[in-house]
Structures are given as C-alpha cells and as structure tokens.
Amino acid sequence: MTKIVSHWIGGKAAEGASGTYGPVTDPATGEVTTKVAFASVEDVDAAVAAAKEAYLSWGRSSLATRTSILFKFRALLDAHRDEIAALITAEHGKVHSDALGEVARGLEIVDLACGISVQLKGELSTEVAGRVDVSSIRQPLGVVTGITPFNFPAMVPLWMFPLAIACGNTFVLKPSEKDPSASVRLAELFSEAGLPDGVFNVVHGDKVAVDRLLAHPDVKAVSFVGSTPIARHIHTTASANGKRVQALGGAKNHMLVLPDADLDAAADAAVSAAYGSAGERCMAISAVVAVGAIGDTLVEKIRERAEKIKIGPGNVPTSEMGPLITATHRDKVASYVTGAAAEGAEVVLDGTGYTVDGHENGHWIGISLLDRVPTTAAAYRDEIFGPVLCVLRTETYEEAMDLINGSPFGNGTAIFTRDGGAARRFQLEVEAGMVGVNVPIPVPVGYHSFGGWKDSSSATTTSTATTARTSTPAARSSPPAGPTRPTPRPASTWASRA
C-alpha cells in the first residue's frame, strides 16, 4: 500500500484541499513508495493562518517556557536518531551512517537553540548623555518560513526552525517534495515535546506552495537553501514583497593541493569529499586543483581509493555510497561524464551504466574521475551534484588562485599543504565563504556562520559592512614532527613555479 505524507498544520496532520499529490521514490529500487500531498494556495493560507494565530501567544511566551520545550525536543530527537535516519535513507538514498551524521549536525542546532537565552540578552548603555540610558531589545518577527532542498531533508530544516521558534517566531516549512517524511516526523516530535499547536507547520508541494509563501502578506521572513537559479527567484520575489530574505544557492567547491601536501591525506580527503553522499552535498569537493608536478601521483592515489568504494542500497550496512535522488538526475550526471572526453578531459574512471544486482531499477551511477579537465568543459563549469570529480592542473599557486577565484561559485574551499604561510595566504585570498586548511569539507559548527559567497548565496537583504566567513584548520592533518617534516617556507614561495 502506498504511504501518504500529509501537511502538518495547527498541530496535526492535514491532507489539504488541493487533491494533488506527488510521487516519492525509493532511489535504491526505483519504486514509488509514497504519495505526498501538494499544497494549494488555500492550504498554504491555512498553514500561515495557524502560525499567525499561534504567534499571538508564542511570541509573548517566556524564555523559560520556550527553552524547556526545546530541551524536551532535543531529547526526543536524540532518542529517534535511527528512525529519522532510516526515513532519510528510504527517500533520499544516502547510506544510513551518512543519514545519522545529518541528524547529528541538525541536533547541534537544537543544542544552540536550547541556549538561546544567552543570545537574546539585548544591550544597555548607561549615561550616553546626562541621565540618559540607551537599550536595545530583540523581538521576534512573527510568521517566518523556510524552503529547503532534497539533499539534507532533516539537517537543513533543523538549521532553520529551532532557532526561529526559540526566538519567539512561528514557522511554516516547505521541505523538498522529493523526500518529505523526515520533516513531518520532526514536527510530530516537536509537538510531543509540548510545542503549542500552530507554532511549527509543514506544507509540502512545489512552486505553487513556494510562491504563495513568498507573496503572503503575513510572512515576515524567508530562509531558502537550494539551487542558484531558485535562490535568485526566491531572493528577488521575497525582497520585492518586502520580506527579509536569505537564500543560499549551489556550489562548485575546489580543493587546492600544493606540492608539499601529504598526498595520501589529500587523496583520502578528496575521495570522501567528492563521493560521500554520492556527491549530492553543497559542500562536496567537485574540483581538485593540483599544483606543480604532483598531478599524476595524486590522480593515481585518488583512483585507487575511489575504485574501492562499495556502492549499494543505503540500508545495507556494507554500502558506502547509495543511489542518486531520481533517474532523471542520474541521467543528467551521466551526460557530463559521457561528454567530458569530447571537451578535452581524460576519463580516468567512468561510472556511467553502473547497476546493483537485484536492484536494477535503482538510480545507480558509479564513481567518475576526470583528469586534465579544461575550464571550458561543462563538467567543470556546472554544478553536477553527483559522484564526479574533476582534476585540473596548474603550474603555480597564482594560476590556481585565478582559476578558483574565476569560478562564479564560492561556497566552500580547501587547501592541502604543510606550509602555514601558504595556508594563511590562501585563507585571505580565496573568494569563498568557508575555508578548510587540510579539511576538505569545512562545514562550521552551528555557533559559527554558514554561508557561501558569489553565486552560492543570493545576497541577504540585511546589509552588513563585511561578509562573514569561517575558516577551519585541522589539527589532525598538521605535518608530522621529526626529521621528515619539511622546512616551512614563506608564503611567497608559492608565487614562483613549484
């Protein structure tokens, strides 16, 4: 029997009035397992009305009340990690350990929300003039909304709603229609934790639901995570409708490997960052830039590791990489690999045409590794969002930096080197929001800012004098002590040919 996923409005499941449904597929089998209700304008209006009604009391509730519900939600989420991870695997396809990691990263944000009282203290200046004090207080906005992508069906919603609700807002979430079950389970758990009805609502659907949220006069702020073209649409439309908006977009993340890097560590990092979650991560490394003479060795080290990745259903414990989200997406990813040679790349590993025995209808693709990819090739230019790693080669650090900074995307990036001066220079010169030093996926912890630059983030409408960025140096990858340690070189060494 096909499962039905309903909206969650006013503290209970609501099938909605549209009578329209979308299919949800198990990517490992290709079978439609679930029907998800698609919201009409009226369904969205019902969710916003429930949130507006709930705001009347939630917006005035005490910090103590909000915090105690958040602590209970945290405990429930912790207790249901496995169950939520299984829901993610069944609809997204990622392997269970990866799905558990996603829930863990979401929990970090609930931890942060549990301590929101510290962040909401406000400010006071005394005697700014004779017997005059000035204070600033923080107030909730009202009804706010989040629109989220398929690739992290629990984590990205958890980036948004716990903090917004902890601050006294009420929330309408529009999760991805491709894997909607985890978000409803989160709503049920929050309700079980004592959240009043209407404070957190979930509406499913497509552009109809999203565009109504962007236009609704009672929605005060919009948070979006997804692809760059949709981020632009969200930013433009929500801003034109007078809402606060932040919209994070797509990515093409580069990993720069300098000649002095530990190439085994760099290859391990490239393989896990490029092929983890089948490359369906906004922080995946999709381009490695090898500087100097290390290219052949590095490509060989990546190839021998990548070939060993075990591909299979996400709920089988031995699987290390699952299928892609849809057959259409799989075919699009494959087209970049089949077209790469004609565009001048060397195809080292070709993952197209891969299947898993007994699961022939799953959305499978194997590992692809493309070497000496020209910057003009579509496989380099576009965000592929699949298990395809491009390797590019340059002679110098400067050439590599021109290449990386020439990309329209600027989400995350990483440098692999043993040279602290080079790492510091890279950190300051590279045009990306999140920078890793010997860390391939520099996703910051929840209490630091997360966000890309350039086309990876449609600018927020709140103005800031500087753009925040996060750097993550890794202690674990620092060079070994002892005689094998290379002599540190000044950063300017990299200005000459390596």
Ligand code: NAD
């Ligand atoms: P998407 O842009 O297709 O969809 C995101 C959301 O927008 C979904 O809820 C979807 O229903 C909705 N949507 C889709 N088309 C729409 C339209 N025409 N009008 C209004 N709403 C629409 O993204 P996706 O395929 O679900 O997710 C993958 C993308 O998300 C990748 O580009 C990835 O890089 C990006 N992403 C970015 C980050 C980040 O932090 N920058 C994090 C995760 C994913």
